[in-house]
Amino acid sequence: MLTIHHLRIGRSIFCVWLLEELELEYELVEYVRHPETMRAPSSLKDVHPLGKSPVIDDDGLILTESGAITAYLIEKHDKAGRFSPSRSDLRQWAEYTQWLHYPEASVFGPLLIKMLSLRSAEPQPLFSGFSDPEIALHLGHISNRLGDQTFILGEAFCGADFGVTYVLSMADRLGQLEGYDKLSEYLNRNMQRPAFLRAIERAKD
Ligand SMILES: N[C@@H](CCC(=O)N[C@@H](CS)C(=O)NCC(=O)O)C(=O)O
Numbered sequence: 739m740l741t742i743h744h745l746r747i748g749r750s751i752f753c754v755w756l757l758e759e760l761e762l763e764y765e766l767v768e769y770v771r772h773p774e775t776m777r778a779p780s781s782l783k784d785v786h787p788l789g790k791s792p793v794i795d796d797d798g799l800i801l802t803e804s805g806a807i808t809a810y811l812i813e814k815h816d817k818a819g820r821f822s823p824s825r826s827d828l829r830q831w832a833e834y835t836q837w838l839h840y841p842e843a844s845v846f847g848p849l850l851i852k853m854l855s856l857r858s859a860e861p862q863p864l865f866s867g868f869s870d871p872e873i874a875l876h877l878g879h880i881s882n883r884l885g886d887q888t889f890i891l892g893e894a895f896c897g898a899d900f901g902v903t904y905v906l907s908m909a910d911r912l913g914q915l916e917g918y919d920k921l922s923e924y925l926n927r928n929m930q931r932p933a934f935l936r937a938i939e940r941a942k943d
Pocket residue numbers: 745747748749750776777778789790791792802803804805842
């Protein structure tokens with residue numbers, strides 16, 4: 739039995755989307771953030787000591803970290819190799835792995851700093867002085883990478899597109915995508931995928 743522990747609102751919807759792309763059967767357990775602190779309820783700590791989401795429970799294997807969950811589920815279920823390149827082409831696989839980890843490891847941090855500085859009652863020049871050029875650096879990098887491609891590795895949607903879509907959706911919510919037309923188009927394209935729409939519908943219940 740596969741269960742996903744999903745916290746509203748946050749990155750775990752992008753793992754629900756992965757489950758839908760893989761057409762898996764799963765149970766979805768929903769948690770709601772505290773309206774003021776925005777923290778997850780302590781019941782998430784009953785699942786994993788960090789109390790963070792996403793977490794999956796796959797027949798007793800408790801797994802956290804969206805990138806690790808993506809890599810694991812694709813390895814286990816995507817026998818046709820639709821969502822990741824074969825390891826026999828090590829260079830292509832390495833490039834895929836780089837884009838799989840990049841959003842969470844490098845892009846999320848500056849976005850989080852930006853989000854906190856926007857929420858702060860006082861202007862935070864130290865924070866925005868760091869986050870604004872970093873965000874521009876990463877958005878420019880992703881935009882250059884995409885070029886005229888449809889997805890991050892080329893013309894086929896792959897496991898790395900989940901995380902890239904997540905950080906771009908966050909950038910969009912923070913008003914940072916203006917002027918990045920390719921990124922907006924990429925984001926809209928991915929969020930119109932039938933599996934993404936099914937994930938949103940499922941998480942509504
Ligand atoms: N690096 C982790 C981050 C997990 C994480 O921080 N999740 C947030 C939701 S987007 C969370 O659970 N926050 C609730 C809290 O910290 O109380 C991943 O990629 O899964």
